[in-house]
Amino acid sequence: MKRAGFANYWLPILLLLPQLTIIAVFFYWPAFNAVQSSFYLQDPFGFGSQFVGFENYSDLFASKEYAKVARFTLLFTLLVTATSLATALLLAVKADKVLRGARTYKTLLMWVYAVAPPVAGLMGVMLFDQNIGSVTDLFAWFGYDYRLGVNYWDTAFAMIIVSVWIQIPVNFIFFLSGLQSIPQHVREAAMIDNPSGFGRFWQITFPLLAPTAFFLLIINITYALFDTFGIIDTLVKNNPASNPMTLVYKVFVDGFRGNDMGGSSAQSVVLMVLVLALTIFQFRLLERRIHYT
């Protein structure tokens, strides 16, 4: 067998160079900078800075507020991930069975994907607004005084609903294509063995969807942790106050709003470590239990 290869070492390096440069400039260099500035307290304009060792980190871990934000981030990620995956799966299973007008259903369920997070956030602001929001009116009709921006859990509710809403279409598309890739003969065999639709779903369909579900789980956790920034920013309306926020939004609030470069760098290093741990955990532990066919 003929071994394909390059005649010398320079050509492959040359061909890889653009990609390596991009990674170095846009990933490693900023990451290195963040680690470095997390050990300093810096004048916002960059005139003075003082080496403070691990003080930024110790301040962070001693802060009750940071702990509260971390707890909320965990809860938010769990709820957004679980709700959007479950809803999308249900919709996909139902849409899979539709024969007439399937294309219309699917399009109607998918278009939301095209809405940008800040736009979704703005729609949330309108729907949940204290003075003019229609969801607020609905709550009032049930006798509940819904207060976006005043009540912590009311604001959290709006953030979760909007974040889930915008994420369902992505999950829906993947689940649907996963369902449609399950071979017909497997379904037919299952139909003979088990007449219960519910049992068939959990014993046959769901395990066969596991690779898709696992992939989506990672995508959704990442989404809830990072990509919901635009939604949170618009719902908070430039007033962090007592509103719930995620760790990523806190980095922005302290660094870009408060101009505390050192403190917010320390926070972003914590996030880097978190993401690293999450990635290792997911691939080492969870992937073993999934059977790819």
Next chain:
Amino acid sequence: MNLKNTLLANAVALGMATAATAQTEISWWHGMGGSLGDTVNQIASDFNASQSDYKITPVFKGTYEETLTAGIAAFRAGEQPNIMQVFDAGAATVIGAKGAVVPVQDLFAANDVPFNIEDYIAGVRYFYADEDGKMIGMPFNSSTPILYYNTEALEKAGVTAPKTWEEFESVTAPALKDAGYIALAQSHMPWIFTENFFSRHNIPFATNNNGYGGTDVTINADAPELKAHFEAFKSWIDNGYAGFFGAAWDDNAKPFESGEVAMWLGSSGSFGGLVQKADFDFSATVLPYWEGVTKEPKQTFIGGAALFAMAGKSDAENKATAEFFRFMTSPEVQYMWHKETGYVPITEAAYEMAKADGHYDRFPAAETGIQQLQLPAGEWTKGYRMGFYVQIRDVMNREYTRYLTGETSLDDAFGAIKSEADKLLARFAKTQS
């Protein structure tokens, strides 16, 4: 003949082109959106039309916080604008960074623009100045918190606007409640109910001369008078005298604009917008005070923002910036700005011009802010200078909201503000060494 004409035309075009290149161009980053932005653009184009040596280009950069962050990022990259608008809470950041800005007083001296701080309105003079009273930033959109009221609502309830909070609590609010109104809402707790509370009652807000003396500062945010004020505010909310709609400005302004709330604490700069939005007669009066705290209420200081001349620009561009400041502070421009927006005129001359023109006969409420800024001054009325103050305000908003919604107790809320703010101030001091 034809050739001659062409040559002539070319010569003229060439002459115009050189005139255009000789023009010094300067940039102005600001955070004035909506109709305020239109007025900013108007001032810039008026300046450009008034002479041919300089050309200023205003650029809208988002909210105050976003403008400051954009300016800092640009400065670090060496791409800063000539003029940056910085809001009150960001003043310590920009003034603290020695070498980020050219003090406006030095800028004027270097470019032979006459300057006398006494020409400026009393409450305006020293907020953006250093400890020695040298003006660093040029006050631009200057406002102060005042009490707006729905005239019809107050007539219906048979009361007048309260002078003191005691009067509000015992007379005004109950009458307005009986007439079917929420008596009061306010739009900015750190600014109206905290910073100006200290000024109005002449109580020190922070150590080291309210922070003007240096970065070694601790805050007086847990003053017993202030705690009592918030305790009263919560009781007003609980028994229906006051409405609380969160930390966002507009959420608190809208119920007043819709007539649900009878009195609203907003900015004197809100006047222009209210004229357009409110379909009822309204007027304004000075910020109430607690008679139990002081018998001699003092002036308030300005909020809003100032224009800073950024360092690192050529002499020619700095000259252009100085000329623009000269234009902007002229009585005509100040009066136009005041009339269009409701922000106070920053000079005595502009105030006199507005009076002479009968502006306050037509709109008595437009004078309230400036009258309040000219009330007697006290030892603690010139303002404050604290670093990381944007974050300190966020902490205040967070804890006040938690207290008002019953999430935390009065002592815990004010204890948290005091300790977190002091920690932030100590951190800021370290960034400056």
